[in-house]
Amino acid sequence: MDKDFYNSHKLTPYLIERKSTFCYLVVLEGKETKGQVSMAKFKASFPVVWVLLFVVFVAFSYAEEGPFAVQEQNAEPPEGQELLVEEVDLTCPMDGTKVKGYKIKAFVSTGTDRDFCQLYAGRSLYDIWITCCPNTGYCGYIEDFNITLPPDVKEKILKEITPNYNLKKIAPWDRYNIAAQIYKWRGKPEIDIGNTYLRGTYTFRYLPIGPERREKEKKLRAMAIKYLRKADKKGQFKLEEMSSGKYLIGELYRRNEKYGSAIKYFRNALKIKNQPEWLEKWANEQMAKAFADYAD
Numbered sequence: 001m002d003k004d005f006y007n008s009h010k011l012t013p014y015l016i017e018r019k020s021t022f023c024y025l026v027v028l029e030g031k032e033t034k035g036q037v038s039m040a041k042f043k044a045s046f047p048v049v050w051v052l053l054f055v056v057f058v059a060f061s062y063a064e065e066g067p068f069a070v071q072e073q074n075a076e077p078p079e080g081q082e083l084l085v086e087e088v089d090l091t092c093p094m095d096g097t098k099v100k101g102y103k104i105k106a107f108v109s110t111g112t113d114r115d116f117c118q119l120y121a122g123r124s125l126y127d128i129w130i131t132c133c134p135n136t137g138y139c140g141y142i143e144d145f146n147i148t149l150p151p152d153v154k155e156k157i158l159k160e161i162t163p164n165y166n167l168k169k170i171a172p173w174d175r176y177n178i179a180a181q182i183y184k185w186r187g188k189p190e191i192d193i194g195n196t197y198l199r200g201t202y203t204f205r206y207l208p209i210g211p212e213r214r215e216k217e218k219k220l221r222a223m224a225i226k227y228l229r230k231a232d233k234k235g236q237f238k239l240e241e242m243s244s245g246k247y248l249i250g251e252l253y254r255r256n257e258k259y260g261s262a263i264k265y266f267r268n269a270l271k272i273k274n275q276p277e278w279l280e281k282w283a284n285e286q287m288a289k290a291f292a293d294y295a296d
Contacts, residue, residue: 085128090145092133094154101131101142114286115251117202126202130175134168137161139178153185173216176200180223191236194227198252218256225252243275247283254286259294263287 085102092099108121118125132139138157149157161178170178180196200220204213228249231237237245250265266287269279 088142090131090142092136092138093145093147093149094133094136094138094157097133097135099131099133099145101145102128103142104128113205114282115198115201115255116248117205119205124203124205126199126205127172129199130172130179130196132167132170132175132178137165137167137170137178138182139175140182141179144179144182149186153182156185157182172203173200173220176203177220180227189231189236190227190234191231194224194231197221197224197227200224221252221256225249225256228252240274240276243269243272243279246272247279247286250283250290251286254290254293257293259290262290263294266290 084106085104088101088103090099090101091097104125107118107125109118110121111119113119130139130141131145136157138161161181165174165178176196176199180193180200183193183196197220201217201224204217207213209217228245232242232245232249246265246269250262250269253259253262253265266283269275269283
């Protein structure tokens with residue numbers, strides 16, 4: 001997948017093959033809304049990785065500030081060296097409430113799952129990517145704060161968000177759900193809405209999930225499918241991302257047990273000539289799983 005696929009933090013991550021003997025250091029550089037991703041593969045033990053992280057931290061002290069993400073409201077910065085973060089001050093566009101957030105400058109990943117979720121060593125970056133105003137329930141990425149909202153959007157938030165959530169203890173997946181809903185009211189592109197829903201599903205990764213949480217995860221994934229399909233039909237994926245986008249939709253269908261639709265999208269992804277080298281292998285493997293589950 002082209003590195004530009006990660007240049008906007010609302011797009012799906014740059015794909016890296018997961019290998020059990022490797023650990024990946026993902027460094028986020030550049031301006032707030034645009035960034036480059038450089039990945040160093042460390043064929044080393046975790047103690048060595050922590051030393052390297054310290055070196056990166058020192059280097060970042062003298063480098064341009066990285067893009068991305070915010071911390072959950074009223075939370076302390078992440079402990080340990082799994083995430084390198086910088087505290088930032090945000091202003092809620094609803095009522096001017098001051099909210100603390102955290103830019104993620106680097107994190108350790110053990111690879112990428114088949115739905116493009118970064119598999120992390122330590123605390124999940126997805127849990128802190130979206131912040132929420134504890135007074136109004138307004139949720140978003142860093143650049144979604146310190147802005148001016150149209151009056152009709154404010155009215156919808158106050159009516160449909162503020163009274164319907166426990167804003168002091170709002171779950172990570174609910175923050176993504178709210179952020180995606182606000183994006184719809186703001187008229188944001190479908191690709192941004194779909195990827196916000198998608199990242200909401202990533203917050204369930206590694207959690208012990210009962211029937212209720214599983215249903216919430218599937219609903220978020222269904223919304224991601226809906227809006228990524230719209231983005232695909234409207235040509236919002238770049239030319240070099242088209243096969244990756246179709247593959248992703250297929251994988252999301254498979255995870256939601258819609259095997260017929262999954263197989264269709266895997267096949268469509270394989271038909272596109274301009275595709276990354278990993279796609280043929282992954283699409284065929286995931287399509288085989290869909291066929292096997294379909295047969296059951």
